[in-house]
Amino acid sequence: MTRVLLVEDEERLVASLKDGLRTAQIEVVDTRTGREGLALARSQDFDLMILDIGLPDQEGFTVLRKLRASGSDLPVLILTARTSAEDTVRGLKSGADDYMPKPFSFDELLARIRLRSRKPLTEDPTTTVIEVGHCVLDPLNRTLEVDGEPVSLSNREFQLAHLLMSQAGRVVTRAEALEHVWGSAARANVLDVYIRYLRSRMGTHAIKTVRGEGYLFVG
Amino acid sequence: MRLIRPPTVRGRVLGYLVTLAAAAVAVAGMADYALERAGIDRKINSDLALRTQAFFALASDNDPATDEPWASAEELMRAAISQVIVSATESAVGHVDGIPRFVPGGETHLRLEDDPAFMETARITASADVVVRSARSDLREYRYVSVPLVDEEGMVLATFTIATDRSALIADLNRTFRAFAVAGIGALLIVGAIGWISVGRLLRPIRLLDQTTREISETDLTQRIPIIGDDDLARLSETVNAMLDRLEEAFAAQRRLLDDAGHELRTPLAVMRTSLELLEPRDEKQVAETQAVLLDEVAMMSRLVDDLVVLAQADRPEFVRPKPVSLGEFTDSAFARAQTLGDRDWSLEARGEGTFCGDAQRLTQAWMQLVSNAVKFSPPDSSVGLGSSMRDGKVRLWVRDTGKGIPKKHQARVLERFHRVDESVDGAGLGLPIVAAIAHAHGGLLELKSTPGTGSLFTILIPLKASRS
Structure with a gap:
C-alpha cells in the first residue's frame, strides 16, 4: 500500500483528501504544521509527501529545502493556492517533483500521486485488472464493466466492489468490509445500502449473503 | 492629420523674447530719431539766426574796405554774400532790385542758383522780422531767413536770404537710422539664436520629463525621472x-x-x-x-x-460620506446594537458629547466589527466595555474586552489582510483591516493595546478636522 504524508493546515481539505485517498488504497498520515511534517518525513518511511505552501508555522518551501538539505529524496508534490508562474518555478527549483494548484481535481491528484510515488505501479497488487464472471474491474482506471457496459460507481462503491471481487470465492465478513472501506464498524447500515446498490448494478445473484458470516462474490 | 504643429513652449518663449527685444529696439530708435530731428531743426534755426545777425551787423556798420558808409545796396550785398561761409547744406542769395545778383562761389556747396523758384519765393517772403520760414521746391525742402534792405521811403533795395537744405540733413539722419535698423535686426537675430539655445537648455528638463513619462506610461511604472539642477x-x-x-x-x-x-x-x-x-x-x-x-x-x-x-x-473618495454626527446619540445607538451581539457583561465606560464630521454608517460598521471581535475572543459573561470621547481635537471610539488578548508577535501583523491570530476561529482576517481602512478614510487610525491573558483595547481615533490623507 502506498503511504503518503500530507502536510496541510486546512482541516476540511485534509478530511476529505484522507477519505478519498483511503478508498484508492493510499494510506495517509497527516499533520498541520511544517515542523511536524519535517520530523515525520525524516523519522518514518513514506512513498510521497503532499506539501501545502501556506502553512501556519513556516512556508512549505522552507520545509522542502530543509528536507532536501537533510539528504532525503522523498518525492514531494506541492499543493498551493498561489498559482503565479513565479511560485511554480520557485517550488520546482527548491526540489519539488510536482506542483498542483488549488482547487485541483481529485482524480488528477490521484494520478500524480501514482506517477510520483516511490512504489512502482507494477509491484502494486492492487492495480491489476480483475475479471470475475461477467464483471471486469480495472483498479487503475477505476472502471467497472458489467457485460461490457460501464457502470458508474462512487469511490466507496468501487472500493467495496474491488474488495469483493478480489476475494471472489471467499467470504468477506461485514467487519472486514467495514474496516476496509470505511475504516470503522460504525457505518454498518450504510454497508447494506451499498451491497443493495451493487447488486442492482452487477446482478442480484452476483453477491451472495452468507448468513452470520458475510458476503461472497460469485460473479 | 494636423499640418501645423501646435507651438512648443520653446517656440513661444522665443517668440516673446524676440518680440520684446524688437519692441525695445524700435521704441529706442524712434525716440532717438525724433530727438535727433528736433535737434537738427533747433540747430538750423539757431544757425540761421546767427547768420542773419551777422548780416545785420555788417549792414549797420561802415564798409570795412573804405571805412565809409556803404556806397550802395549792391556793394553791401556783395560783401554780405562773400562773407557767408557755405557748406553742403547751407548757402545764401542776395537780390538787388528784385534780381538774384549774388550767390557764394565754389562747387561743392548747396547751389541756390539752380533753384530759381525758391529764390523767387525767398525774395517775396522777405520781412523785417527775423522769421525762419519753410519752403519746398521741386528739388528740396528749405529752412531760410530772408530780410529786406529798405531805403528811407521804405522801398526794398535788396534782400538777403540765408537758407539751409533741410531735406539733405534729414536724408543724412535717415541714412544713419537705416544703418541703425540693419544693426537692430542683426542684434535681434543674435538674440533669437542665443535665446533659442538657452531656452532649449532651460527647458531640457521638461523635454526629459515628457519623454520619460511617455516611456513610463508605455512600459512600466518602475522608471523615474532623473532630477536635473535645483530649480x-x-x-x-x-x-x-x-x-x-x-x-x-x-x-x-x-x-x-x-x-x-x-x-x-x-x-x-x-x-x-x-x-x-x-x-x-x-x-x-x-x-x-x-x-x-x-x-x-x-x-x-x-x-x-x-x-x-x-x-x-476603501481607496475611493466616496467610500465615506461625512456628515455632522452627534457623538452622544451615536454612542447610545452603537451601545444598544453591541448588546445584541452576545451575552456579555456590557458596560458604557464613557459617552462623549459634541458634534463631529464623519460617516455614521461606516463608523458603526467599524465599531461593530471591533465589538464582534471582542465577543469572538472573550468567554461568555466576561465584561466588554464601549466608550467614546471628544477631546484634544480627536474623537475616540473604543472597545475593551477581558478576553484572551493578542500574543505579542501577532500584534504588529493583526492589521494585515488575511492575518489570523487563531486559525480555528471563523473569519478571513479582513475585519481589522476594514476597521483600519474606515478610520484611515476619516483621516484617523486604529490603535491597539493588548495584554495576552488580560484583554484588548481597540480605539478608533479620528481627528476633528477630518481630512482624507
Whole structure:
C-alpha cells in the first residue's frame, strides 16, 4: 500500500483528501504544521509527501529545502493556492517533483500521486485488472464493466466492489468490509445500502449473503 | 492629420523674447530719431539766426574796405554774400532790385542758383522780422531767413536770404537710422539664436520629463525621472516622481489584494471541489455532511467577497460620506446594537458629547466589527466595555474586552489582510483591516493595546478636522 504524508493546515481539505485517498488504497498520515511534517518525513518511511505552501508555522518551501538539505529524496508534490508562474518555478527549483494548484481535481491528484510515488505501479497488487464472471474491474482506471457496459460507481462503491471481487470465492465478513472501506464498524447500515446498490448494478445473484458470516462474490 | 504643429513652449518663449527685444529696439530708435530731428531743426534755426545777425551787423556798420558808409545796396550785398561761409547744406542769395545778383562761389556747396523758384519765393517772403520760414521746391525742402534792405521811403533795395537744405540733413539722419535698423535686426537675430539655445537648455528638463513619462506610461511604472539642477523644474520632476511612487504603490496594492483574494478563495474552492468529487450519493449521512461543509464554505466565501469589496472601495473618495454626527446619540445607538451581539457583561465606560464630521454608517460598521471581535475572543459573561470621547481635537471610539488578548508577535501583523491570530476561529482576517481602512478614510487610525491573558483595547481615533490623507 502506498503511504503518503500530507502536510496541510486546512482541516476540511485534509478530511476529505484522507477519505478519498483511503478508498484508492493510499494510506495517509497527516499533520498541520511544517515542523511536524519535517520530523515525520525524516523519522518514518513514506512513498510521497503532499506539501501545502501556506502553512501556519513556516512556508512549505522552507520545509522542502530543509528536507532536501537533510539528504532525503522523498518525492514531494506541492499543493498551493498561489498559482503565479513565479511560485511554480520557485517550488520546482527548491526540489519539488510536482506542483498542483488549488482547487485541483481529485482524480488528477490521484494520478500524480501514482506517477510520483516511490512504489512502482507494477509491484502494486492492487492495480491489476480483475475479471470475475461477467464483471471486469480495472483498479487503475477505476472502471467497472458489467457485460461490457460501464457502470458508474462512487469511490466507496468501487472500493467495496474491488474488495469483493478480489476475494471472489471467499467470504468477506461485514467487519472486514467495514474496516476496509470505511475504516470503522460504525457505518454498518450504510454497508447494506451499498451491497443493495451493487447488486442492482452487477446482478442480484452476483453477491451472495452468507448468513452470520458475510458476503461472497460469485460473479 | 494636423499640418501645423501646435507651438512648443520653446517656440513661444522665443517668440516673446524676440518680440520684446524688437519692441525695445524700435521704441529706442524712434525716440532717438525724433530727438535727433528736433535737434537738427533747433540747430538750423539757431544757425540761421546767427547768420542773419551777422548780416545785420555788417549792414549797420561802415564798409570795412573804405571805412565809409556803404556806397550802395549792391556793394553791401556783395560783401554780405562773400562773407557767408557755405557748406553742403547751407548757402545764401542776395537780390538787388528784385534780381538774384549774388550767390557764394565754389562747387561743392548747396547751389541756390539752380533753384530759381525758391529764390523767387525767398525774395517775396522777405520781412523785417527775423522769421525762419519753410519752403519746398521741386528739388528740396528749405529752412531760410530772408530780410529786406529798405531805403528811407521804405522801398526794398535788396534782400538777403540765408537758407539751409533741410531735406539733405534729414536724408543724412535717415541714412544713419537705416544703418541703425540693419544693426537692430542683426542684434535681434543674435538674440533669437542665443535665446533659442538657452531656452532649449532651460527647458531640457521638461523635454526629459515628457519623454520619460511617455516611456513610463508605455512600459512600466518602475522608471523615474532623473532630477536635473535645483530649480522649479527639478521640483516638478520630483513631484511627478512622487506621483509615480503613489501610482506604483496603488497598483501594487491592487495586485496584492487580488493575489491575496485569489489565494484565500482557492482554499475553500479546493475543499468544495474535493468534497463534491468524493461525494457518496448513496450514503445519506455523508451527503448531509458534505452539504453542511459546502454551505459553510459558501457562506465563508460570500463574507470574504463582501469584505474584499469593502476593502477595494476603501481607496475611493466616496467610500465615506461625512456628515455632522452627534457623538452622544451615536454612542447610545452603537451601545444598544453591541448588546445584541452576545451575552456579555456590557458596560458604557464613557459617552462623549459634541458634534463631529464623519460617516455614521461606516463608523458603526467599524465599531461593530471591533465589538464582534471582542465577543469572538472573550468567554461568555466576561465584561466588554464601549466608550467614546471628544477631546484634544480627536474623537475616540473604543472597545475593551477581558478576553484572551493578542500574543505579542501577532500584534504588529493583526492589521494585515488575511492575518489570523487563531486559525480555528471563523473569519478571513479582513475585519481589522476594514476597521483600519474606515478610520484611515476619516483621516484617523486604529490603535491597539493588548495584554495576552488580560484583554484588548481597540480605539478608533479620528481627528476633528477630518481630512482624507
